[in-house]
Amino acid sequence: MTQGLPRYLLCNVRFGRFKAVFSEQDVPLAPFTVLIGRNGSGKSTLLEALQWLDTALRKDANAACDPYRGMRELVNKRSPRPTFWLGLTWNPDPDAPASPLPSLPEQIGYSFEVRSVKRQAIIQREHLWVGQAGAPQHWITTKLEPGKRLAPTGGSTGRQRARVLYPEAEDRRTLFSSPDRLALPLGPIDPDGEFLGNPFPIVRRFFRDAVFLRLSPKNLSNPSRTTRSSEEPLLDEEGARLPVLLRELSAEQLAEVVEQLKQVLPDVEGVGLSDANHRDLPVHYHLTEPMLGASQPASRLLRIPAWMLSEGTRRLTALFALLAHDPPPSLLCIEEIENGLDPWTVIVVLNALRSAVARGVQVIVTTHSPWLLDHAALDEIVRVRRQAGETVYERFADDAEVKRFRDGVPPGARYVRGG
Numbered sequence: 371m372t373q374g375l376p377r378y379l380l381c382n383v384r385f386g387r388f389k390a391v392f393s394e395q396d397v398p399l400a401p402f403t404v405l406i407g408r409n410g411s412g413k414s415t416l417l418e419a420l421q422w423l424d425t426a427l428r429k430d431a432n433a434a435c436d437p438y439r440g441m442r443e444l445v446n447k448r449s450p451r452p453t454f455w456l457g458l459t460w461n462p463d464p465d466a467p468a469s470p471l472p473s474l475p476e477q478i479g480y481s482f483e484v485r486s487v488k489r490q491a492i493i494q495r496e497h498l499w500v501g502q503a504g505a506p507q508h509w510i511t512t513k514l515e516p517g518k519r520l521a522p523t524g525g526s527t528g529r530q531r532a533r534v535l536y537p538e539a540e541d542r543r544t545l546f547s548s549p550d551r552l553a554l555p556l557g558p559i560d561p562d563g564e565f566l567g568n569p570f571p572i573v574r575r576f577f578r579d580a581v582f583l584r585l586s587p588k589n590l591s592n593p594s595r596t597t598r599s600s601e602e603p604l605l606d607e608e609g610a611r612l613p614v615l616l617r618e619l620s621a622e623q624l625a626e627v628v629e630q631l632k633q634v635l636p637d638v639e640g641v642g643l644s645d646a647n648h649r650d651l652p653v654h655y656h657l658t659e660p661m662l663g664a665s666q667p668a669s670r671l672l673r674i675p676a677w678m679l680s681e682g683t684r685r686l687t688a689l690f691a692l693l694a695h696d697p698p699p700s701l702l703c704i705e706e707i708e709n710g711l712d713p714w715t716v717i718v719v720l721n722a723l724r725s726a727v728a729r730g731v732q733v734i735v736t737t738h739s740p741w742l743l744d745h746a747a748l749d750e751i752v753r754v755r756r757q758a759g760e761t762v763y764e765r766f767a768d769d770a771e772v773k774r775f776r777d778g779v780p781p782g783a784r785y786v787r788g789g
């Protein structure tokens with residue numbers, strides 16, 4: 371029952387002490403945001419902070435630290451205390467169709483702080499609220515648990531903190547004190563009959579359908595054995611489970627993928643799976659092309675398995691498959707989107723992403739391509755820079771250097787010439 375739920379856009383990310391970020395940063399996000407900046411400036415850091423939350427919600431806080439070899443590596447090295455924090459704000463999407471649900475929040479906020487205690491990640495504070503004309507309503511708050519220490523076996527490690535769900539509703543109020551789990555997944559994912567401003571379903575669905583990509587052409591060509599569990603994202607970061615995603619698509623959605631691919635590869639006739647009927651066997655996907663010179667084209671199709679496809683084609687198949695899925699991703703974050711794509715294909719992908727944005731998908735990409743920037747609007751671009759050792763995120767349109775250029779000078783040229 372996705373229909374009744376209104377679309378909300380993630381319009382701001384505030385975070386501190388996470389990887390490259392020391393001082394708290396406020397990053398404004400648009401429906402389509404392009405992150406630019408020199409190597410090592412902090413572009414991935416922003417996406418990784420969101421992905422950390424995504425994994426912590428699907429699993430737990432320590433699992434979210436695993437890619438970084440634990441919490442201590444994740445916290446900015448200059449931080450005097452082993453803690454980082456993240457705060458997100460959503461606003462209703464002004465372009466979305468009106469929702470029939472009553473009492474929709476004007477703004478939703480979610481924030482948390484994580485602390486490392488004996489190398490374990492502990493949720494120090496968590497807060498979910500809705501802003502209703504200046505009087506916020508709280509749906510998750512944090513309180514100290516009297517007497518309970520975080521680490522009973524020594525060290526002054528502070529007090530255990532419990533999260534309180536529904537703090538303002540006496541009959542529903544619930545305490546939650548599992549130290550490495552966020553309380554948000556305990557809230558409902560479906561709007562109840564009356565809704566009454568309940569932000570849980572909106573935020574939970576946002577993360578259920580969020581996808582973070584750092585596509586790996588090698589993994590994109592591997593046969594995949596797994597089926598997707600309800601905790602897993604539509605597609606894993608590297609694309610290893612693309613066959614599973616393709617298996618979830620209807621015939622019409624697969625035809626849509628082929629239509630998109632044809633813009634780049636006009637000979638492609640279809641996309642198929644090696645054995646769509648045996649759930650337990652590893653499956654791989656293939657594209658089909660007509661055999662040259664065949665008298666009956668329909669019966670003489672060439673199957674080109676994933677590992678024989680060009681790296682760019684594998685990436686395109688993954689992107690188009692994601693965009694054809696119903697529901698589509700709520701948030702789609704893509705690292706170095708132009709990798710492996712020719713300049714014309716970059717524009718095809720950009721157009722596909724823009725039409726997805728028009729359907730309510732929020733997109734954040736990182737890029738090093740001035741060509742791609744030339745096809746973005748100034749106010750869609752966020753520049754990441756190191757200033758005196760600090761990572762700083764700024765709207766490109768607000769940058770004095772960028773404003774100095776004559777109107778009509780495209781963003782890519784402003785970026786490269788501005789230095």
Ligand SMILES: Nc1ncnc2c1ncn2[C@@H]1O[C@H](COP(=O)(O)OP(=O)(O)O)[C@@H](O)[C@H]1O
Pocket residue numbers: 388389390391407408409410411412413414415416443444445446447448754
């Ligand atoms: N825990 C940390 N403390 C301080 N700096 C860090 C930490 N983790 C990563 N960094 C810095 O962040 C940089 C990587 O940032 P990243 O966001 O991956 O850059 P990019 O803009 O290339 O995506 C590293 O080069 C390092 O300088």
Ligand SMILES: [Mg+2]
Pocket residue numbers: 413414415736
């Ligand atoms: Mg990066």
